[in-house]
Amino acid sequence: MSRPSPTRPTLEQVARRAGVGRGTASRVINGGDRVSTRAREAVEAAIEELGYVPNSAARTLVTRRTDTVALVIAESEERIFGEPFFAGVVRGIGAALSDANLQMVLLLAQSGHRTNRLDSFLIAQHVDGVLLLSLHDDDTLPESIRARGLPVVLGGEPGGREGFGFVDVDNELGAELAVRHLVERGRRHIASIAGPSDMVAGRTRYAGYLAGLAAAGRTPDSRLQASGDFSQDSGERAMREILARCPEVDGVFCANDLMAAGALRALRESGRAVPADVSVVGFDDAPLALSTEPPLSTVHQSPEEMGREMVDLMLRTMALGDVPQPGRILPTRLVVRGSS
Amino acid sequence: MSRPSPTRPTLEQVARRAGVGRGTASRVINGGDRVSTRAREAVEAAIEELGYVPNSAARTLVTRRTDTVALVIAESEERIFGEPFFAGVVRGIGAALSDANLQMVLLLAQSGHRTNRLDSFLIAQHVDGVLLLSLHDDDTLPESIRARGLPVVLGGEPGGREGFGFVDVDNELGAELAVRHLVERGRRHIASIAGPSDMVAGRTRYAGYLAGLAAAGRTPDSRLQASGDFSQDSGERAMREILARCPEVDGVFCANDLMAAGALRALRESGRAVPADVSVVGFDDAPLALSTEPPLSTVHQSPEEMGREMVDLMLRTMALGDVPQPGRILPTRLVVRGSS
DNA sequence: AAGAAAAGTGGGAGCGTTCCCAAATAGTCC
């Protein structure tokens, strides 16, 4: 540890230079209430001249706050990071935290010794709150964090958990809108390429599909149902299955854009024209949706906004203490492009 | 701030309970040297019973170390996050830091007021070191961080900068291996689909392509050169260009797997069989490489390892002080699959 | 067995803040 370390100025030095007491200098720095204009100006000048920056460790020691929020991502979700959606959420969180002058500690929870690490980390009171992304249904993390007295906000609906603040997009309504749109386009045989049923997004979007059909007085046809794992290949495969089982399919709702891209490929391969013969709608409004052929109609959601909302909810929770905050469902909307 | 806060035990309490002095207790916790077995066991028992965890703020205040490392990612690189490669690097960094009992603070440097934010953050001495990912050639961040007396490690070669520790994969050799392999396969007209020339990976992989040709005594043919932006579409487009300009092309080296996947598509579209008519080799060994048709031969690199190495280099730099550390180039190797 | 070296121990000092309270100053009212 041979750091240059030009020994940063302390509050004491600032006070001396400004010709005031330590207490007054401290007051100027934190809100500056109850300080005469003269004193304030002197202190501010001294701060400027000395290039003073408060020592956060000392501050934390006495205030018991760290001005730091942890973002916990279950690493088992390998793919999570590579996905534009999560990347967007992280970006939104980062921006919002930065605006609130909070710093973000990223915890990639190793599935193995996760509990240990996380626990000791949280006990060490390194953070003032925890944002949880990509939670499994059976995970008890939220409970154990809250047991430590730390505010938690979940990204995504809490599967069955009670009383946790969370933010999610309106998957169900979005999917329903997509199906209604297909109905309005006059499509008679509307298929669903669903996501994994053990993921909230997979379940809720499928539920929205069913709701959309119901709203139009249709009954689901099992030949028109297939599912994938959100990958392009799986979408392509699912589309082929559906085409084989029910060649008269003329509309497809895919639970995400990547699978929709796969579906487009399978349709082209089968000689169908999109949207002339078959209409396709995706979900996510990923960048990809603009570069498919034809451009993909899709359900728009804003990952950045989701991140921002998570932080906002966190701030509110931290400010209000243990008052339970209601979850927030962000709106989704249909974006009609060339594929429908 | 109405946290339950069951007032965590302090070192003093641990010491009292163990019937020893504060100093002895502290010694047990930090390395435990120069302590009698009896005392050590008593302290350890007390720690266990009380569930003691050291207060890191207090520790930081006196040691001047935070046991925290910042990972700075230039946010302007929007796509960075969505890429599996970077996701892997981040994962490797996270794992290695966690192993070293360091925490990671993620800084998404907003292109706009980046300098301000970062500076004030670093001055506040929140971190012991900085890992820098996705650096632009003209960025002065490394210099300004080092001016603060903080160790820096760059992910990726430092474009022209002197004396910075960095870790990168051997892009050039990897590309050269790929080309040599195509030569060995008896390919006569080996094309290159390069990446953007303003990115290090783009430049160096192209250089490797040229080196590979040179090693085989070939001279580059301008009709066989095209470039893209690392996206699948751009790869498809580039391949079409090349096919149009030089139909006798029988080998293609692509600067990444995504573009290679695009190239495969264009080749199929043109009626070429892979690998019978044309051999294709990519770069990255991304998950995608396994699911193309045929599976893609590619240059393997390990993003996790790159992350780990960055941390290792950082640890060494922190330990040794200002001694400049040499950069590390990680090996790449060819993985031959069905496309060549 | 006496003396010396080594090993182990306790606790004061100090890290840089914020909090709080008593003291000092300024302002107000009749």
Add this chain to the structure above:
DNA sequence: GGACTATTTGGGAACGCTCCCACTTTTCTT
């Protein structure tokens, strides 16, 4: 103008830890 009240102000007392030094105990030496 005196008695009071409101506003500012300075600095002591933590916060919980590590560092260090003086002191005690043990272990070698010869």
